[in-house]
Each structure stands twice: as structure tokens, then as C-alpha cells.
Amino acid sequence: xxxxxxxxxxxxxxxxxxxxxxxxxxxxxxxxxxxxxxxxxxxxxxxxxxxxxxxxxxxxxxxxxxxxxxxxxxxxxxxxxxxxxxxxxxxxxxxxxxxxxxxxxxxxxxxxxxxxxxxxxxxxxxxxxxxxxxxxxxxxxxxxxxxxxxxxxxxxxxxxxxx
Numbered sequence: 837x838x839x840x841x842x843x844x845x846x847x848x849x850x851x852x853x854x855x856x857x858x859x860x861x862x863x864x865x866x867x868x869x870x871x872x873x874x875x876x877x878x879x880x881x882x883x884x885x886x887x888x889x890x891x892x893x894x895x896x897x898x899x900x901x902x903x904x905x906x907x908x909x910x911x912x913x914x915x916x917x918x919x920x921x922x923x924x925x926x927x928x929x930x931x932x933x934x935x936x937x938x939x940x941x942x943x944x945x946x947x948x949x950x951x952x953x954x955x956x957x958x959x960x961x962x963x964x965x966x967x968x969x970x971x972x973x974x975x976x977x978x979x980x981x982x983x984x985x986x987x988x989x990x991x992x993x994x995x996x997x998x999x
Contacts, residue, residue, distance in 0.1 A: 845904075847904075850901045850903070850904070851901065853901070854899070854900060854901040856877055856879065857887055857899040858896065858899065859877060860873050860877060860879075860884060860887050860888075860891075860899075861887075861891055861896050861899060863876065863877075864887075864888055864891055870884035870885045870887075870888050871884070873887075873888075887899055909963070909966070910953050910955075911947075911951060911953065911963070915950075915951055916967055918950065919946075919947065919950065919951075919967065920967055920968075922946060922950060923938060923943070923946075923969065927942060930942075930946055930949075940957045940960050940961055940964075941957065943960050943964065944956075944957060944960045947960065947963075
């Protein structure tokens, strides 16, 4: 199952699901059919049959939670803090003077320079989401932004357009 935030279930969510699977085990021990188990626990019939097969093959431990899924981050918390600080600086600080945007390719190169760790572009994207950066929201306002011109436009032109 994929999650839009890339994070999956929390520890509490995994524990809740494990309790449901263990409740199913208690019902299987009473010889209750998987269809009834699915109905009682409000899960799919497919899951109930799969849990019963796993329980028969490996006992209760086969249905225990295996922890968080996915790969372990190759950067420690101190390194992630250092990466955040580096991304707060403009790309020109790190040698990209042609424009002031961080791209996945540039961030991947920066990670390699700072920590001697190679990431794919997709891995860099996951890493950036994990530390709170998204491609939709710029971190800083444009250097050329003219607040006075924006306020004037909002007070004069926008009022006319709305009215």
C-alpha cells in the first residue's frame, strides 16, 4: 500500500493493525471461519484468509508486526540537519549561479559532496519530503519581489476585478 506522504503507518497504526490480526488468531483458535472473522473485525475476506494461512504456517508470531517498511535512511539526524541548513542557503553558495532554484539533480549532487553518499533522484525526492521540503512550496520569496507594487496592485486592480 502506498501513502501520499511517503511515510506509511505510524507506530500506533502498526500496533492497532497488529491487535486486529491477533484478535483474528483468537477467533481462528475457536474454529471460526475466515468470512465470519472478516465480518467481525471489519476487514476484507482476502486478508482474513491470508492471515489464517500465515497463522497455520507460522503460528501467532507470523502475524506479528515487522516494524516500519521501507529502506532505512542513510543519513543520520545530524546530517539531515546539516542538509536542511545547506538547502536554506541559495544554490549559488554551492556553485550553481545560473538560477536560484534547487532541483533534484542539484540536491543529489549536494548530498554527494557533503556526505559522500549516492542517492537516486527518486530517493532524493523521498528524502526531501521526509525532512519537510515539497516541490510545490518555495522555501524563500523571489529576490526580485516588490512588496510595494504587489500591495498597490491588490488595492487598486484586484478591487476592480472583484467588484
